[in-house]
Amino acid sequence: MSKSYIVDSTYEGIRFDKWIRNNLGNVPQSLIEKSLRAGKIKLNKKKTKSSTKLSYGDVINVFKIDFKNKIKQKKIKFRPSEEIVKENENLIIDDNENFIVVNKESGIAVQGGTKSKKNLIDIFSKSKIFKNNKPYSVHRLDKDTSGVFIIAKNRETAMLFTSLFRLRKIHKTYIAVCYGELKNTKGIFDQNLIRYEGKKKITEKSKTIYKVIDKNSNCSLLEMHPITGRKHQLRKQLSLIGHPVYGDSKYTFEKKLKAKNKHLMLHSYEIKFIINNKKYTYKALLPDYFKKIIETKRLRFLN
Numbered sequence: 001m002s003k004s005y006i007v008d009s010t011y012e013g014i015r016f017d018k019w020i021r022n023n024l025g026n027v028p029q030s031l032i033e034k035s036l037r038a039g040k041i042k043l044n045k046k047k048t049k050s051s052t053k054l055s056y057g058d059v060i061n062v063f064k065i066d067f068k069n070k071i072k073q074k075k076i077k078f079r080p081s082e083e084i085v086k087e088n089e090n091l092i093i094d095d096n097e098n099f100i101v102v103n104k105e106s107g108i109a110v111q112g113g114t115k116s117k118k119n120l121i122d123i124f125s126k127s128k129i130f131k132n133n134k135p136y137s138v139h140r141l142d143k144d145t146s147g148v149f150i151i152a153k154n155r156e157t158a159m160l161f162t163s164l165f166r167l168r169k170i171h172k173t174y175i176a177v178c179y180g181e182l183k184n185t186k187g188i189f190d191q192n193l194i195r196y197e198g199k200k201k202i203t204e205k206s207k208t209i210y211k212v213i214d215k216n217s218n219c220s221l222l223e224m225h226p227i228t229g230r231k232h233q234l235r236k237q238l239s240l241i242g243h244p245v246y247g248d249s250k251y252t253f254e255k256k257l258k259a260k261n262k263h264l265m266l267h268s269y270e271i272k273f274i275i276n277n278k279k280y281t282y283k284a285l286l287p288d289y290f291k292k293i294i295e296t297k298r299l300r301f302l303n
Contacts, residue, residue, distance in 0.1 A: 007058040017050035040065045078122040098157040103284035106146040147268025147284040170273040174224045177265035178243040182220045186211040189237040206230045214299045221299045263289050
């Protein structure tokens with residue numbers, strides 16, 4: 001007897017072994033490889049490699065396998081209170097028949113995992129807005145990044161958004177405060193970013209158009225338009241040129257900078273796209289702490 005899973009848009013382009021860890025248990029790579037070779041886990045009824053990239057709608061079958069005794073750390077299920085659900089409903093920018101747009105708060109993950117408990121998908125799954133359907137995450141936004149985030153109300157809309165993102169038909173604008181004064185007032189960050197999958201080193205091209213809104217000798221206020229969509233792209237790019245984002249505890253070059261600001265000063269400010277010849281534009285107001293930093297650092301931002 002097997003159990004079937006359908007890959008949702010959140011895992012579009014993600015490696016098969018990562019899906020297994022997130023959904024079946026954070027087990028050793030060796031056990032994943034053994035299970036795949038034995039055909040105990042199949043993708044679209046076929047044996048496949050752990051490195052295979054998933055597509056939306058793929059079917060995964062798990063045959064007579066139990067990772068319970070092998071799991072290092074289980075995925076945490078978050079059960080939100082009515083108060084938390086209401087608080088996040090109040091952050092909705094738009095609510096229509098196919099999707100909602102939320103001004104996500106910093107410090108909340110998009111979906112649960114081994115390290116994240118509180119997350120938007122579990123919260124909105126308990127909302128009356130999704131009483132007759134389920135929320136679908138259609139893109140990524142770092143836990144500590146605030147701002148515009150889209151959640152689809154049905155599979156068809158989720159698939160549409162996934163395609164639009166893949167075709168770069170969705171245009172996003174981020175606002176960031178970074179350390180130091182950037183030399184140029186505008187330009188393009190065009191760098192190779194490195195990440196690791198286990199011990200495997202992966203190099204990916206990244207591209208972001210940027211403009212300096214205001215700056216002084218201590219910091220710069222930037223507007224950024226990512227062309228590619230790499231993990232932690234904007235944070236990595238700014239760190240590589242010696243201007244890490246304020247509050248970034250991961251991509252910074254000096255330990256003393258980590259304690260200077262508890263919030264990550266990166267905000268998904270605007271998103272634009274077209275569906276059925278209709279133009280959509282959504283803006284998310286800056287959080288109060290973001291405005292305070294801008295004021296404290298004597299920067300100007302007209303929104």
